[in-house]
Amino acid sequence: MTAKAVPDVTGGGKLLALVALVGVCTFGAACASAIPGRPGAESDDPASIEGITIVDYPLAEHVTADQRVNYRFSPPIGGRHDSVWAQCTGTVYDVPIRSENAVHSLEHGAVWITYDPERLSGSALADLAARVDGSSYLLLSPYPGLEAPLSLQSWGHQLFVDDPEDERVGRFVRTLRQNPDTHPEPGATCSTIPGAFDPQNPPPFVATPPDPTSPDTLPER
Numbered sequence: 001m002t003a004k005a006v007p008d009v010t011g012g013g014k015l016l017a018l019v020a021l022v023g024v025c026t027f028g029a030a031c032a033s034a035i036p037g038r039p040g041a042e043s044d045d046p047a048s049i050e051g052i053t054i055v056d057y058p059l060a061e062h063v064t065a066d067q068r069v070n071y072r073f074s075p076p077i078g079g080r081h082d083s084v085w086a087q088c089t090g091t092v093y094d095v096p097i098r099s100e101n102a103v104h105s106l107e108h109g110a111v112w113i114t115y116d117p118e119r120l121s122g123s124a125l126a127d128l129a130a131r132v133d134g135s136s137y138l139l140l141s142p143y144p145g146l147e148a149p150l151s152l153q154s155w156g157h158q159l160f161v162d163d164p165e166d167e168r169v170g171r172f173v174r175t176l177r178q179n180p181d182t183h184p185e186p187g188a189t190c191s192t193i194p195g196a197f198d199p200q201n202p203p204p205f206v207a208t209p210p211d212p213t214s215p216d217t218l219p220e221r
Helices: 014-022 099-107 122-132 167-176
Strands: 068-070 089-092 111-115 138-142 150-154 157-161 217-219
Touching (some): 068 099, 111 122, 111 167, 122 138, 150 167, 157 167
Parallel strands (some): 068 217, 111 138
Antiparallel strands (some): 111 150, 150 157
16 A cells, blocks of 8 residues: 555654555545445444444533543543534544543544554554544544553444454444434534644543542533
8 A cells, every 4th residue: 555644633643654654544445444434325223233332312511621521431422521522534643632522523423433552553553543544523542541452432322342453343433423313413513613622732631530529520411
């Protein structure tokens, strides 16, 4: 596969530099590891994906940048979230990002792919990043302490897998990315308002659980 220069949208750019060496094959591209994706793809029933968790989340309230949400799931899959969404235009982050911003992206119909940086690295991670890079309504970020090497999140849906080549990864993306039946805000953008969210310096991930007794901690819903 031909190498291509990939713009640095992550700040450090180390992961995307590796992507440039491996080559780029997006989820919608016609190549061996590609996965047909929305919009326009015939969807599967999400419940038919083995191991998937499905939770009914209504449209949720916003929180401020200094508030945290006491989420039930890790990574979270719905509930209260920041008023500003994380950029999800096929954005590859090489640092963990704040969950409250990522959940807002899920509300817009994005699929958030997270990985344990201790268990997924090298060419396997570079290949996954290449498939995400530039593919609309997708974002990829490390998530320290993840219970599996890889997880996928959409609004109200979650799947943990051990291998990025697991066929369920593609089915999850194909079925749930921009699926108007599974998220509250069909048609909402994944591009960010200038000045509201900087993908080169995203709000940081906080590894410690929120203190439920703090006035700045809100329940999930």
